[in-house]
Amino acid sequence: MSIILNKKSKILVCGITGSQGSFHAKQCMEYGSKIVGGVTPGKGGQEHLGVPVFNTVKEALIKTKANVSLIFVPPPFAADSILESFYCGIDTVICITEGIPVMDMAKVKRHIFKLRSSGRNIIMIGPNCPGVITPQECKAGIMPGYIHKKGHIGIVSRSGTLTYEAVWQLTKEGLGQSTVVGIGGDPIQGSNFIDIIKLFNEDKETKAIVMIGEIGGSAEEDAAIYIKKNVKKPVFSFIAGKTAPKGRRMGHAGAIIEGNSGTYEAKVETLKRCGVNVIENLSTIGSTVALKLGKKRALR
Amino acid sequence: MKLVEYEGKEIFRRYSIPVPRKFGILKLGEDLGKIKIDKFPVVIKAQVLAGGRGKAGGVKIANNLQEAKEIASKMLAMKLITHQTGEHALTVEEISIEEASEIKREIYISVVMDRKISSPVLISSMEGGMSIEELAKNKPEMIIKMPIDIESGLMDFQARELAYTLKIEKELICQFTELAKNMVKLFIEEDASLVEINPLAITKNNSILAVDSKVVIEDNALFRHKELAELPDRESSDIEKEAKKIGINYIGLDGNIGCMVNGAGLAMATLDTIKLAGGNAANFLDVGGGANVEQITKAFKIILKDNKVKAIMVNIFGGIMKCDNIAQGIVEASKNVEIKVPLIVRLEGTRVKEGKEILKNSGLKINQADNAWEAAKLAVELAR
Numbered sequence: 001m002s003i004i005l006n007k008k009s010k011i012l013v014c015g016i017t018g019s020q021g022s023f024h025a026k027q028c029m030e031y032g033s034k035i036v037g038g039v040t041p042g043k044g045g046q047e048h049l050g051v052p053v054f055n056t057v058k059e060a061l062i063k064t065k066a067n068v069s070l071i072f073v074p075p076p077f078a079a080d081s082i083l084e085s086f087y088c089g090i091d092t093v094i095c096i097t098e099g100i101p102v103m104d105m106a107k108v109k110r111h112i113f114k115l116r117s118s119g120r121n122i123i124m125i126g127p128n129c130p131g132v133i134t135p136q137e138c139k140a141g142i143m144p145g146y147i148h149k150k151g152h153i154g155i156v157s158r159s160g161t162l163t164y165e166a167v168w169q170l171t172k173e174g175l176g177q178s179t180v181v182g183i184g185g186d187p188i189q190g191s192n193f194i195d196i197i198k199l200f201n202e203d204k205e206t207k208a209i210v211m212i213g214e215i216g217g218s219a220e221e222d223a224a225i226y227i228k229k230n231v232k233k234p235v236f237s238f239i240a241g242k243t244a245p246k247g248r249r250m251g252h253a254g255a256i257i258e259g260n261s262g263t264y265e266a267k268v269e270t271l272k273r274c275g276v277n278v279i280e281n282l283s284t285i286g287s288t289v290a291l292k293l294g295k296k297r298a299l300r
Numbered sequence: 301m302k303l304v305e306y307e308g309k310e311i312f313r314r315y316s317i318p319v320p321r322k323f324g325i326l327k328l329g330e331d332l333g334k335i336k337i338d339k340f341p342v343v344i345k346a347q348v349l350a351g352g353r354g355k356a357g358g359v360k361i362a363n364n365l366q367e368a369k370e371i372a373s374k375m376l377a378m379k380l381i382t383h384q385t386g387e388h389a390l391t392v393e394e395i396s397i398e399e400a401s402e403i404k405r406e407i408y409i410s411v412v413m414d415r416k417i418s419s420p421v422l423i424s425s426m427e428g429g430m431s432i433e434e435l436a437k438n439k440p441e442m443i444i445k446m447p448i449d450i451e452s453g454l455m456d457f458q459a460r461e462l463a464y465t466l467k468i469e470k471e472l473i474c475q476f477t478e479l480a481k482n483m484v485k486l487f488i489e490e491d492a493s494l495v496e497i498n499p500l501a502i503t504k505n506n507s508i509l510a511v512d513s514k515v516v517i518e519d520n521a522l523f524r525h526k527e528l529a530e531l532p533d534r535e536s537s538d539i540e541k542e543a544k545k546i547g548i549n550y551i552g553l554d555g556n557i558g559c560m561v562n563g564a565g566l567a568m569a570t571l572d573t574i575k576l577a578g579g580n581a582a583n584f585l586d587v588g589g590g591a592n593v594e595q596i597t598k599a600f601k602i603i604l605k606d607n608k609v610k611a612i613m614v615n616i617f618g619g620i621m622k623c624d625n626i627a628q629g630i631v632e633a634s635k636n637v638e639i640k641v642p643l644i645v646r647l648e649g650t651r652v653k654e655g656k657e658i659l660k661n662s663g664l665k666i667n668q669a670d671n672a673w674e675a676a677k678l679a680v681e682l683a684r
Contacts, residue, residue: 099520101520101521107450110450157565159563160563161561161617163565164617165569165672168649188413214565240569250567251549251568252564252565253519281573282570284673
């Protein structure tokens with residue numbers, strides 16, 4: 001097992017004819033993901049990368065039975081694309097788009113809460129994220145596939161290249177991954193650390209969890225408290241932004257220390273208090289996890 | 301994008317939030333004579349992006365024209381250091397002149413986005429004047445928090461409840477509830493990430509006035525607020541503005557090691573690694589996903605504009621972008637830009653062997669490292 005994606009996932013790519021959508025849809029196909037179609041309003045009826053393009057998600061679902069929506073739609077239209085996917089019946093939406101206004105995401109979240117309270121079991125990942133990959137089964141995102149290896153470490157992260165760095169270090173140590181989830185660097189996300197850690201905790205294939213956080217907000221602290229209460233599997237964490245100045249957005253819209261909230265110190269203090277192994281040196285993520293898990297060969 | 305006080309108040313006017321009467325704005329080099337003042341006393345305020353202006357001498361009362369002239373000429377070009385600016389003094393380039401009001405009491409009120417509940421929240425307190433941080437520290441029991449439904453805005457019952465909790469005078473309740481609702485409306489419609497009125501004054505002649513304003517508009521939403529997008533960027537330094545123009549995410553810092561990294565998270569972690577190795581980064585720089593020759597050349601040029609830079613550390617994880625292409629980019633870029641300081645490059649990821657080979661055979665003096673930690677240690681050593 002794995003979380004969110006597996007061999008059976010059928011992916012619909014929204015924005016498939018755009019340059020980003022097109023490039024990455026092709027990469028996903030090459031990795032072995034089942035891309036069953038795409039959506040670009042106005043381009044319905046065409047074929048792109050060997051799959052049909054539809055005007056609407058509704059039409060695409062009748063023809064393809066997709067169960068995952070992967071979104072590359074530009075920021076002004078991305079929120080609408082997320083809602084279209086959910087309201088037409090897709091339960092898993094992964095949004096890669098960077099630069100969606102926070103207010104739009106707040107509105108999307110309101111709809112997600114509404115749909116959940118009506119009984120829908122939906123999950124949204126992103127926006128502003130690298131996507132999700134279950135190694136050797138399915139890649140829905142922009143991460144380089146080959147750095148991953150099938151295994152038992154679950155990774156959840158707010159960052160892109162920093163995740164690749166961690167994945168690559170683990171892979172080189174012989175530690176494969178169950179699923180790697182990029183939840184994105186925005187202030188409001190479809191899923192937060194707790195949502196994903198909960199899934200990893202319930203997943204039998206996942207034997208240890210790596211959480212890669214950064215300054216801004218309090219999602220890492222909340223996750224730490226959740227972990228202490230609910231998670232028996234070993235959890236490791238790296239937090240970026242120890243030296244970031246206050247009040248400046250460090251690239252990611254959500255990576256900002258506002259007043260006294262969102263600091264590195266507060267996050268690390270809470271994580272340590274809750275029994276999470278905090279790794280302070282970027283270059284030792286792989287070796288630290290390998291050392292701690294040590295002789296537990298079953299993990300490899 | 302952070303707005304200065306008078307820009308925020310312009311938006312307040314559009315949303316019928318009462319503000320003191322404005323006589324005018326004076327810019328550096330301008331004479332007070334250009335502003336018609338027909339009533340004294342007036343308040344003269346430095347228009348800078350930092351809280352704590354009052355204590356630092358950036359807010360003064362003038363009782364007559366003579367005083368106003370003296371204060372204005374002193375305040376313009378003044379270096380302002382407040383608790384929020386740290387050591388970096390801000391130069392006052394604009395001042396506002398507005399009617400002084402006699403304040404009976406001060407209220408704190410703001411709207412921010414609460415990341416935890418994914419919706420805006422209104423924060424208020426009867427203890428105005430203090431910053432919200434001081435308030436949270438000294439009188440947390442006095443803070444009222446009200447979650448906002450983004451589709452409905454502040455509902456009438458919420459506004460009434462707020463008015464009663466803040467003990468708003470009976471005859472001012474309607475005025476206050478309208479103001480609170482409009483403030484929330486402004487926050488949602490203008491894509492703000494912060495709208496703060498501190499203090500919101502109840503004056504001696506019983507009216508409500510937004511004496512100060514703090515408005516931050518979310519950068520990602522500026523595409524749908526053309527008129528706000530055209531306001532000057534007061535937050536970024538000159539180098540930062542230049543970087544923004546060419547699509548590079550750059551933030552100037554105090555150290556002497558220039559950095560070029562792909563991805564924001566890795567860039568932040570690289571600064572931390574340099575610190576861990578005993579040095580300090582001169583900047584945060586994310587070259588983005590498509591690190592091609594052009595982009596790398598631009599990034600080198602931006603980094604070298606800062607003359608504090610004594611070494612440059614490049615930390616790239618090649619994913620979809622292949623390391624050999626990146627290495628080629630670095631070699632080409634170093635031909636376009638004269639790099640007189642030591643260059644330390646760490647490449648990892650796709651086709652890393654080929655990439656390293658290209659750097660080695662380029663004939664350029666490039667120090668290579670196998671991981672970020674080694675690169676950082678080398679950079680710290682070479683920057684000494």
